[in-house]
Amino acid sequence: MVGIGLAVLAVAGFAGLDTTTKWLSLGVPLMMAMFFRYLFQAVATTVAVFPSRGKALLHTRHPWLHGLRGLLLLGTSLFAFLSLKHMPVGEFTAIVMITPLVVTLLSARLLHEHVSGLRLLLVAGGFIGTLVIIRPGGQGFTWALLFPVGVVVINSAFQLLTSRMTRTEDSMTLQFYTGWVGTLVAALTLPWAWVELRDARLWLGLFLAGLLGTLGHYFLILSYKRAPASVLMPYIYVQIGFAMLGDWLLFAHVTDQWALTGMAMVAVCGVAGAWLTAHESRTTADPPEH
Numbered sequence: 001m002v003g004i005g006l007a008v009l010a011v012a013g014f015a016g017l018d019t020t021t022k023w024l025s026l027g028v029p030l031m032m033a034m035f036f037r038y039l040f041q042a043v044a045t046t047v048a049v050f051p052s053r054g055k056a057l058l059h060t061r062h063p064w065l066h067g068l069r070g071l072l073l074l075g076t077s078l079f080a081f082l083s084l085k086h087m088p089v090g091e092f093t094a095i096v097m098i099t100p101l102v103v104t105l106l107s108a109r110l111l112h113e114h115v116s117g118l119r120l121l122l123v124a125g126g127f128i129g130t131l132v133i134i135r136p137g138g139q140g141f142t143w144a145l146l147f148p149v150g151v152v153v154i155n156s157a158f159q160l161l162t163s164r165m166t167r168t169e170d171s172m173t174l175q176f177y178t179g180w181v182g183t184l185v186a187a188l189t190l191p192w193a194w195v196e197l198r199d200a201r202l203w204l205g206l207f208l209a210g211l212l213g214t215l216g217h218y219f220l221i222l223s224y225k226r227a228p229a230s231v232l233m234p235y236i237y238v239q240i241g242f243a244m245l246g247d248w249l250l251f252a253h254v255t256d257q258w259a260l261t262g263m264a265m266v267a268v269c270g271v272a273g274a275w276l277t278a279h280e281s282r283t284t285a286d287p288p289e290h
Contacts, residue, residue, distance in 0.1 A: 010217075010218075015239050068161065089244075126273075133262035175221075
């Protein structure tokens with residue numbers, strides 16, 4: 001129960017981050033927002049972990065993979081910022097939630113992992129739900145609605161790389177390098193991206209985005225230490241509800257019926273996929289007696 005509670009707090013933090021990011025996108029340049037978001041994470045991780053771990057925190061067998069992982073996460077954040085600038089937070093969150101389904105498909109294709117027919121059916125259902133949200137050819141469709149698809153593709157590559165690296169790398173080392181790679185790359189663009197922010201609320205928003213993102217990742221790490229991923233995954237989809245609430249409170253946006261239908265399809269397919277993972281794990285761990 002503690003793990004589940006921490007997972008819910010984590011996704012509440014991520015939904016708050018996305019809502020704040022959408023608000024910031026109206027008044028802060030893209031790369032300037034990225035710089036402060038990653039700077040907060042990098043500094044917070046360093047201050048929290050380096051005193052106890054020292055130089056051991058920096059030890060890695062694959063420095064170039066850390067660089068690639070940091071660039072992938074930065075790319076995910078860039079597409080997320082662009083997405084949120086043009087679409088509601090709830091719909092964006094639902095589309096991004098098909099990432100676990102895409103990772104399943106890529107694992108079968110690239111890592112030659114066995115994927116059942118039922119799981120492929122759930123992947124198809126998630127994609128159909130995404131199409132219902134985006135509605136290509138509809139009146140409200142613009143090419144900007146494809147930005148969250150970019151988030152899904154890049155984030156899926158990020159998840160696959162993370163899955164590989166966790167076999168040899170410490171989780172805090174991953175967090176440390178990811179934060180600083182994003183910070184340094186974003187810092188290179190500041191001479192062209194920096195603008196003077198006269199509204200104190202924008203500075204508060206930048207601080208809040210960094211805080212919510214850092215707390216979200218921290219709570220998620222704690223949750224995985226207290227409960228297996230198969231137990232936590234269904235609760236991750238609560239983020240869609242938090243995102244819709246933030247949309248309503250801050251932007252007075254009410255999701256239409258078609259988008260709600262698509263969001264429900266994505267959530268049901270995602271939760272069913274998590275349940276299937278849990279069932280397969282139990283079957284593997286407890287083979288039937290003969």
